[in-house]
Amino acid sequence: MTATLDDVPDDDEEADRALLDRAARGDRVAFGCLYDRHVRPVYWQAYSVLKDDREAEDATQDVFVTTWKKIRTITVVDESVLPWLLVTARYTALNARRSRQRRRTQAEIDDLLPARSAVEDEVEAGLIRAEIDKAVGALSPVDQQLYELCVAGDHTYEMAARELGVSHAVVRNRLSRLRTRLRADLRSLKEIS
Numbered sequence: 001m002t003a004t005l006d007d008v009p010d011d012d013e014e015a016d017r018a019l020l021d022r023a024a025r026g027d028r029v030a031f032g033c034l035y036d037r038h039v040r041p042v043y044w045q046a047y048s049v050l051k052d053d054r055e056a057e058d059a060t061q062d063v064f065v066t067t068w069k070k071i072r073t074i075t076v077v078d079e080s081v082l083p084w085l086l087v088t089a090r091y092t093a094l095n096a097r098r099s100r101q102r103r104r105t106q107a108e109i110d111d112l113l114p115a116r117s118a119v120e121d122e123v124e125a126g127l128i129r130a131e132i133d134k135a136v137g138a139l140s141p142v143d144q145q146l147y148e149l150c151v152a153g154d155h156t157y158e159m160a161a162r163e164l165g166v167s168h169a170v171v172r173n174r175l176s177r178l179r180t181r182l183r184a185d186l187r188s189l190k191e192i193s
Contacts, residue, residue, distance in 0.1 A: 016081045024071045031071075035064055038082055042089045049093035055100070059093045066092070128186065135185040143178050150175055 016037075022030035039060060046059035066088055067074065067081075077083040136147050145164060149155040150171070155163070157171045164171070 017076050017079050038085050042085050045086050045089040046093040059096050062092050063089045135182050
């Protein structure tokens with residue numbers, strides 16, 4: 001036989017304990033009565049912590065889900081389940097607020113950090129620069145100067161030839177060999193990685 005609203009005791013002090021006992025035996029009508037009786041104070045307790053309607057509603061729902069799950073272990077104080085519900089509402093709301101703060105903090109950190117692909121690209125570019133520097137360091141002193149003037153710098157072949165005291169053709173030929181060598185070094189780096 002299923003309990004009905006007519007089966008609920010009239011005396012409020014006895015009603016919570018009786019409703020809780022019935023709900024613990026699976027009586028959803030009794031649980032609904034407990035919900036209807038205490039949802040407003042539970043909501044306001046959650047709202048006092050969260051200061052947000054939607055979050056307080058979510059916390060209130062969580063409180064009653066927790067109540068249903070723990071219904072056999074709830075401590076009734078002065079024949080009322082409300083003190084237990086209010087304490088549960090407060091802790092549920094505090095947990096929700098901490099969770100919200102963690103999400104905000106993580107979002108702020110995420111906004112400050114560069115994208116993962118940007119970091120990976122920067123690391124890869126640094127490795128390539130290091131390999132180029134290593135390859136340039138292995139060049140003859142004249143070829144290093146040509147690299148600095150024409151490849152890394154903004155000198156034309158003519159300007160580099162005048163500065164180094166060589167012909168335009170020498171600059172062009174040496175730079176051609178230098179670029180070929182650097183490409184080969186970088187290609188071998190790419191094959192290794």
